[in-house]
Structures are given as structure tokens and as C-alpha cells.
Amino acid sequence: MLLIPCPHCGERDQSEFHYGGRSTRSPDPGNTSETIQEIWYHQAGCESWIEICRNPNNHEIES
Amino acid sequence: MKYSGFSLLKNALQGHRNWPGIVPQKRPKSSYKTIIIGAGGHGLATAHYLARNHNITDVLVIDRGWIGGGNTGRNTTIVRSDYLLNASFELKNFALQLWKSLSQDLNFNLMYSPRGYFDLAHSDGELEDFLSRANAMRLSGAQAEILSCAEIAERIPGIYLGKKARFPISGALFQPDAGVVRHDAVAWGFARSASKAGIDIVQNCAVTGLSVTNSRICEIDTDAGSIECDKVFISAAGTSSHLAQMAGVSVPMELINVQAFVSEPLKPVLDTVVNYNAGLSYLSQSDKGELVMGGATDGYISSARRGSFSSIEDTVTRAIQLFPFISHLRLMRHWSGSADIPMDGNAIVGGTPVDNLFLNCGWGYAGFKATPAVGWTMAELLADGKLPAMLQPFALSRFESGALIDDAGIGPYPWLH
Numbered sequence: 001m002l003l004i005p006c007p008h009c010g011e012r013d014q015s016e017f018h019y020g021g022r023s024t025r026s027p028d029p030g031n032t033s034e035t036i037q038e039i040w041y042h043q044a045g046c047e048s049w050i051e052i053c054r055n056p057n058n059h060e061i062e063s
Numbered sequence: 064m065k066y067s068g069f070s071l072l073k074n075a076l077q078g079h080r081n082w083p084g085i086v087p088q089k090r091p092k093s094s095y096k097t098i099i100i101g102a103g104g105h106g107l108a109t110a111h112y113l114a115r116n117h118n119i120t121d122v123l124v125i126d127r128g129w130i131g132g133g134n135t136g137r138n139t140t141i142v143r144s145d146y147l148l149n150a151s152f153e154l155k156n157f158a159l160q161l162w163k164s165l166s167q168d169l170n171f172n173l174m175y176s177p178r179g180y181f182d183l184a185h186s187d188g189e190l191e192d193f194l195s196r197a198n199a200m201r202l203s204g205a206q207a208e209i210l211s212c213a214e215i216a217e218r219i220p221g222i223y224l225g226k227k228a229r230f231p232i233s234g235a236l237f238q239p240d241a242g243v244v245r246h247d248a249v250a251w252g253f254a255r256s257a258s259k260a261g262i263d264i265v266q267n268c269a270v271t272g273l274s275v276t277n278s279r280i281c282e283i284d285t286d287a288g289s290i291e292c293d294k295v296f297i298s299a300a301g302t303s304s305h306l307a308q309m310a311g312v313s314v315p316m317e318l319i320n321v322q323a324f325v326s327e328p329l330k331p332v333l334d335t336v337v338n339y340n341a342g343l344s345y346l347s348q349s350d351k352g353e354l355v356m357g358g359a360t361d362g363y364i365s366s367a368r369r370g371s372f373s374s375i376e377d378t379v380t381r382a383i384q385l386f387p388f389i390s391h392l393r394l395m396r397h398w399s400g401s402a403d404i405p406m407d408g409n410a411i412v413g414g415t416p417v418d419n420l421f422l423n424c425g426w427g428y429a430g431f432k433a434t435p436a437v438g439w440t441m442a443e444l445l446a447d448g449k450l451p452a453m454l455q456p457f458a459l460s461r462f463e464s465g466a467l468i469d470d471a472g473i474g475p476y477p478w479l480h
Contacts, residue, residue, distance in 0.1 A: 057367055
């Protein structure tokens with residue numbers, strides 16, 4: 001389960017969000033050691049799109 | 064050693080202590096004609112059919128992990144061919160024909176059980192859509208039936224068909240010869256057969272580089288040193304795009320987590336496979352009595368093989384809608400895998416811009432059922448150099464030409480990953 005840091009609402013459960021995918025193109029999407037830039041829509045919260053940087057291999061989120 | 068009633072009796076008398084190993088531990092040689100990267104079902108099936116159909120045995124199958132440790136051992140073992148478009152249908156239906164006699168061909172019990180598959184519709188509109196799919200299947204020679212609720216109730220006692228459900232059931236597409244196959248046995252059966260034919264299988268040895276000169280790979284780098292080769296075939300599911308990138312080939316797909324789990328064992332309650340379509344939840348009962356359940360992807364990019372609790376909850380909620388009596392069951396085991404999903408949700412199979420590099424990936428969470436057909440056709444491609452007609456729609460070049468495979472019938476919507 002992801003806890004996503006929303007700049008307006010604080011850390012919120014991932015189920016409140018809708019996934020928007022990558023915000024930058026990756027030349028090597030299979031490389032799982034690098035973190036990815038992605039956008040999430042806080043549907044059940046403040047309704048804003050937020051951008052986070054997440055490691056898809058261990059789900060750590062850098063803010 | 065050939066497995067038979069006699070060999071079973073002989074080994075039983077010896078207390079089952081003297082069964083020979085299935086696949087010998089090997090170090091790779093310094094050169095091979097063909098190298099298959101990925102010892103999952105697809106890679107091992109390709110090795111098996113290279114030996115069986117084309118008499119080619121100068122082959123190495125190399126894997127960073129163990130045999131069948133990826134998506135081959137992480138699926139819910141369902142095999143079926145209820146697809147609308149010819150491209151998807153033909154390959155999977157060919158596989159379904161191969162599954163029928165594969166245990167005998169491999170001399171390995173794959174526990175193939177054609178117990179039927181119910182794809183449930185939740186509205187009249189959806190049922191009409193299923194009818195067109197069933198008709199397409201029948202025109203291509205497969206069996207498919209559209210069943211009413213009364214017929215479903217007769218074949219699946221215990222299913223809730225009342226109108227109080229959040230998404231009531233209005234009928235089903237039934238494919239009688241679909242079913243389940245023991246997934247680990249598939250990997251081991253193909254590995255044993257390939258290895259008996261003289262093909263080397265090397266486990267726990269990662270490929271670290273592919274060196275390309277003049278648009279050809281002449282050598283691959285591995286944990287066990289460099290190995291010369293004539294042809295390279297990448298069949299490594301989620302890692303495929305990273306491997307292809309080593310040769311400068313970019314593959315448009317993403318990794319997304321999919322989860323599956325089993326309940327505690329029950330007495331026999333379900334002798335078929337059922338798929339709930341409002342959301343996704345597919346169920347069958349294993350020979351041990353556990354209910355095997357799977358759902359949709361977690362929906363975001365992940366290679367963690369560890370998913371969100373919310374999608375477990377979703378899948379279980381849907382399963383309980385179908386079978387209310389399972390609400391008190393506990394889940395015994397849970398696992399996930401990284402599904403490799405291209406933008407049109409269909410596999411990428413065939414050649415690449417590098418002359419002697421071939422690719423098979425992007426099967427997402429639909430690859431297990433196609434295993435023997437992919438092995439059969441890829442072996443043909445690797446042996447003759449000609450792309451079999453069945454694989455042509457799955458070429459990597461479709462992302463340049465725009466000939467995407469639109470199974471969902473939703474038009475040019477490149478977001479299926």
C-alpha cells in the first residue's frame with residue numbers, strides 16, 4: 001500500500017488517488033533500478049494533480 | 064528415464080529415494096548457435112520445440128533466477144482461447160490444441176484439466192458483446208456457448224445469481240474445453256524434455272551485456288563470462304525491455320504488478336473456472352481444495368512483486384459477490400508478479416532491428432495460456448528465419464506502423480498498460 005504525500009492534504013492512502021502514469025518519458029522503462037516521475041490525481045481529496053518521484057522496485061517516494 | 068506406472072512402482076518400493084534429477088546443473092560452454100534468455104515456460108517451450116520439431120540442440124537457455132520462477136510460476140493456471148480478434152484467438156487456440164496432448168508428448172504429468180471456463184456478463188449489452196465473441200470463435204472452429212442464468216445455476220451450484228448483487232449476472236460465455244494446467248509442471252516438463260535432448264539449461268546466471276557489431280550480436284556477457292552465439296532470443300517477460308535496451312532496441316512496455324492468492328482448503332465446491340467481469344476476479348479450485356483467485360493489475364508501474372492491499376480487497380469483494388459462502392474463509396498464501404504490458408495490451412513477438420536478435424515479451428497477465436504455441440512458432444522462426452503467419456500481427460514494428468491489436472474494441476487508445 002502506498003502512502004502518497006499530497007502537498008495540500010498530507011500523506012494519504014493510495015486508494016484516494018487515480019493514477020496518471022509517467023510524467024517524463026523513459027528511454028529504458030524496464031530498468032527498475034531508477035526512480036520514475038509520475039502524476040497522481042487526488043480524486044477523493046483536494047482534486048489536484050500532484051507529481052511524485054517513486055522507486056517502482058521498493059515503492060519508496062522521494063518528495 | 065521414462066516416467067511410467069512401472070517406474071513409479073519401482074521407485075515406490077525404494078522409498079522414492081532414487082528418482083533422478085530432472086535438470087542437471089550446468090556451466091555454460093563458450094559458444095552456442097542459439098541462446099535463449101529466460102527459462103520460463105515460453106523460453107523452455109521454444110527450446111523443447113527447437114529440438115523436437117527442428118532437431119536443433121546447440122542451444123543454451125540461461126536465466127538469472129530459477130526455472131519457472133517468474134510469471135510461469137505466478138499465474139492462476141488458466142488456459143482458454145475466448146478472444147475476438149483473429150490474431151489473439153489463433154495463437155491461443157493453437158496453444159489450447161497443444162495443451163490437450165502435451166502431458167503425453169513431454170512424458171510429464173501437467174495435470175491438464177479441461178474443466179470449462181465461464182466468462183460472466185453483467186448486463187444485456189455485455190452479453191450481446193459476448194455473443195459476437197462466441198460467434199467469432201465458432202466461425203474459427205472453437206467451441207463456445209452463450210448460457211442463460213438458469214443454465215449457469217445448473218452447472219455451478221453455489222453461485223449467487225440474485226438481483227440484489229451490485230452487478231447482477233445476466234449470462235455467460237462458456238468455453239467447454241478451456242481449463243487449468245499445473246504451471247510449475249509446465250516449466251519442469253519442457254525443461255526436462257529440452258535437457259534430455261541435449262540442450263543446456265543454466266540457472267542463476269544473469270546476462271549482463273549484449274555486444275552488437277554491424278547490427279548483429281556475436282557475443283553475450285554473463286555472470287559466467289562471455290558466450291559466443293549466432294542467434295539470441297529474449298523471452299524474459301518484464302526484464303525483456305531492459306535486455307533489449309542493452310542491444311539498443313527500445314520496447315514500449317511498462318511493468319505493472321498483478322496479485323493472486325489462495326484460500327484455505329475446502330471440500331470440492333467449484334469444478335470449473337469462473338471469471339467475474341465487473342472489475343475482474345477469476346476463481347477456480349485447486350486439487351488440494353484451495354480456491355485460487357486472481358484480479359486485475361494494481362494499476363501503477365511496479366516491479367516490486369509486492370502489491371497494494373486495496374486490490375486484494377477488490378478482488379476478494381468481487382469473489383464474495385459470486386460465492387457469498389466464501390466470505391468466512393481465510394487467505395492462506397498470496398503472491399505477485401510483474402506483468403509486462405505494452406501500450407495496446409498485446410504481446411510483442413518476432414524479430415527486432417538487430418538482425419539476429421528475437422524478442423518475445425509483453426504478454427502481461429495473459430501469457431501462460433499461450434506457452435506451447437509461442438514455443439512452437441518461435442522455434443520455427445529461430446530454425447528457418449521466416450516469421451510464421453500466426454506471429455506476424457505481434458511484430459514490434461506495429462508501434463511504428465500503427466497496426467495495433469485492438470482486442471478491447473476501444474480504438475486507438477494507447478493506454479492499456
